[in-house]
Amino acid sequence: MYRVLITDNLSPAGLEILNNTEGIEVDVRSGLSPEEVREALKEADGIIIRSATKLTPELLEGQPRLKVIVRAGVGVDNIDLPAATREGIVVMNTPAGNTISTAEHAVAMMMALSRNIAPAAAGMKEGKWDRKKYTGTQLAGKTIGVIGLGRIGLAVAARAQGLEMKVVGFDPFLSTEKAAELGIGLYREVDDVVKQADYLTVHTPLTDETRDMLDAARLAKAKKGVRIINCARGGIVNENDLADAIESGHVAGAALDVFTKEPPENRRLVELPQVLTTPHLGASTDEAQELVAVEAADLIATYLTKNEIRHAINMAPISGAEMESMKLYLDLAYRLGLTVAQMNRKGGIKKAKLDFRGEAASKNIKLMTSAFSAGMLESALAEKVNIVNAEMTARERGIQFEDSSSEDSKSFSTLISATLETDSGDVTAAGTIFGNEFLRLVRLGEFQMESYLDGNLLVYRHLDVPGLIGYIGTICGKHNVNIANMALGRAKKEPGGDSVAVLNLDSAPSDEVIQEIAGHEHVQGVELLRLPPAGAPLPWLGN
Ligand SMILES: NC(=O)C1=CN([C@@H]2O[C@H](COP(=O)(O)OP(=O)(O)OC[C@H]3O[C@@H](n4cnc5c(N)ncnc54)[C@H](O)[C@@H]3O)[C@@H](O)[C@H]2O)C=CC1
Numbered sequence: 185m186y187r188v189l190i191t192d193n194l195s196p197a198g199l200e201i202l203n204n205t206e207g208i209e210v211d212v213r214s215g216l217s218p219e220e221v222r223e224a225l226k227e228a229d230g231i232i233i234r235s236a237t238k239l240t241p242e243l244l245e246g247q248p249r250l251k252v253i254v255r256a257g258v259g260v261d262n263i264d265l266p267a268a269t270r271e272g273i274v275v276m277n278t279p280a281g282n283t284i285s286t287a288e289h290a291v292a293m294m295m296a297l298s299r300n301i302a303p304a305a306a307g308m309k310e311g312k313w314d315r316k317k318y319t320g321t322q323l324a325g326k327t328i329g330v331i332g333l334g335r336i337g338l339a340v341a342a343r344a345q346g347l348e349m350k351v352v353g354f355d356p357f358l359s360t361e362k363a364a365e366l367g368i369g370l371y372r373e374v375d376d377v378v379k380q381a382d383y384l385t386v387h388t389p390l391t392d393e394t395r396d397m398l399d400a401a402r403l404a405k406a407k408k409g410v411r412i413i414n415c416a417r418g419g420i421v422n423e424n425d426l427a428d429a430i431e432s433g434h435v436a437g438a439a440l441d442v443f444t445k446e447p448p449e450n451r452r453l454v455e456l457p458q459v460l461t462t463p464h465l466g467a468s469t470d471e472a473q474e475l476v477a478v479e480a481a482d483l484i485a486t487y488l489t490k491n492e493i494r495h496a497i498n499m500a501p502i503s504g505a506e507m508e509s510m511k512l513y514l515d516l517a518y519r520l521g522l523t524v525a526q527m528n529r530k531g532g533i534k535k536a537k538l539d540f541r542g543e544a545a546s547k548n549i550k551l552m553t554s555a556f557s558a559g560m561l562e563s564a565l566a567e568k569v570n571i572v573n574a575e576m577t578a579r580e581r582g583i584q585f586e587d588s589s590s591e592d593s594k595s596f597s598t599l600i601s602a603t604l605e606t607d608s609g610d611v612t613a614a615g616t617i618f619g620n621e622f623l624r625l626v627r628l629g630e631f632q633m634e635s636y637l638d639g640n641l642l643v644y645r646h647l648d649v650p651g652l653i654g655y656i657g658t659i660c661g662k663h664n665v666n667i668a669n670m671a672l673g674r675a676k677k678e679p680g681g682d683s684v685a686v687l688n689l690d691s692a693p694s695d696e697v698i699q700e701i702a703g704h705e706h707v708q709g710v711e712l713l714r715l716p717p718a719g720a721p722l723p724w725l726g727n
């Protein structure tokens with residue numbers, strides 16, 4: 185049973201989906217302290233959050249059960265993405281469900297700000313009738329500068345055009361052609377937009393690049409009397425600089441839905457009469473909440489029960505069907521990672537070279553590389569390593585990756601070869617898939633063979649002389665270790681040279697057995713490799 189923790193207010197439509205999904209149980213909590221979230225996460229396979237729950241490194245570290253975080257909404261700045269990735273946790277969001285509602289809120293805020301709706305309404309409730317005090321400004325004919333022309337920014341632009349405003353904007357990822365087609369004057373510098381706008385609205389994510397994008401210096405470049413709207417994230421507009429600019433009279437007013445700290449502890453902006461504020465309501469409509477909750481529930485359920493990855497922030501997407509078709513390939517790559525890592529007991533790994541041949545060449549190479557890395561690092565690291573964090577973890581340790589692929593696979597329908605370049609030489613293993621079912625080891629170093637790729641593999645290098653197989657068989661028999669399969673590989677085709685043998689053993693041999701085998705004059709080295717049993721589910725997949 186997979187447990188999904190929900191710590192923020194989620195529409196009942198999402199809960200209903202989860203409650204009706206077999207294999208999923210839901211744990212709805214509210215008002216948890218960070219410490220309580222940390223504790224609750226220990227029992228959770230996934231969590232759905234909105235903007236209130238902050239998933240910091242302290243909460244995400246040491247959570248072996250947690251596999252997936254779904255943000256029922258857009259902004260993921262309340263999730264520490266590097267920490268989630270390092271911990272092997274997939275992070276997903278619901279990019280489109282609240283676009284229209286948030287755009288409508290930004291436009292509503294702009295209109296309300298222009299016509300002093302909030303203070304006028306408050307005054308009337310107090311019995312006043314202030315007509316002169318609340319003379320506003322008309323929007324038609326004014327210029328709105330939209331910074332960040334993604335989903336919400338473009339929806340705001342379209343609505344502003346409907347209000348007969350001139351729209352200019354800045355977004356490094358929007359093409360000039362597309363902007364022209366939409367009737368938006370696109371500029372390549374933020375300042376060019378800032379200088380000509382009567383209204384400036386921001387719709388970017390909060391990143392290191394966008395933090396303080398509208399600061400004192402930028403605001404000073406704006407027209408006197410400019411009005412600022414922020415329905416994206418607190419901190420994109422510097423709060424103290426904005427308050428200063430309003431108090432000085434350079435900025436006429438601001439409409440803010442979001443704050444650096446929510447609820448805001450610094451009340452300076454909230455208290456200013458020229459500032460209209462709402463408590464992060466952009467996405468708070470029945471329609472948007474239903475859409476994001478349904479999508480979030482669907483994302484988490486299909487990930488946990490079908491390994492399908494959509495809208496992931498820290499991973500490439502992969503459909504349930506593709507994941508299913510990749511399972512054997514991922515298993516092969518993972519087992520080769522385990523194999524070469526165990527064959528390399530001494531050398532610091534510098535590079536991992538992977539070669540994908542035949543059918544494997546047409547599969548998702550990035551995913552197979554991640555599966556290989558997960559196997560390679562599994563025995564070495566205490567932390568959880570999986571396809572989300574394996575490559576990152578390996579690169580953090582200075583291990584480079586190189587891959588090659590070719591449809592030409594010589595005698596195998598599929599062949600994956602892995603070579604570790606280490607300080608003390610190269611280690612190579614190659615494997616294949618037989619009959620769409622069985623994984624086989626077909627090469628170790630320069631030796632070709634055919635061995636099972638599961639359970640206990642006793643590998644020994646030796647001189648190809650008569651009598652050795654009998655000697656090893658006797659030792660195993662004496663210690664009650666059953667040999668399930670034996671594969672021999674010769675460096676040269678003729679007898680008498682260097683050889684390797686791989687014994688698939690039904691139980692792990694004791695040190696005594698290994699020592700006895702290693703003691704033979706023609707045996708040059710013995711390794712015991714431990715691999716998962718045949719057909720064991722991949723440890724880091726949901727099922
Ligand atoms: N107030 C609220 O309740 C809500 C707030 N939001 C906020 O709105 C933001 C935007 O949402 P969407 O439009 O759905 O996201 P989006 O990803 O569709 O658009 C973001 C746009 O910002 C642009 N961008 C990134 N860095 C930029 C930079 N340095 N300068 C200019 N443009 C830059 C991107 O190219 C992209 O086009 C979200 O990140 C979220 O923080 C979203 C939903 C609700």
Ligand SMILES: O=C(O)C(=O)COP(=O)(O)O
Pocket residue numbers: 234235236256257258259260282464465466467468
């Ligand atoms: O989707 C977003 O980025 C939002 O800011 C909406 O936040 P919320 O889910 O309403 O807490």
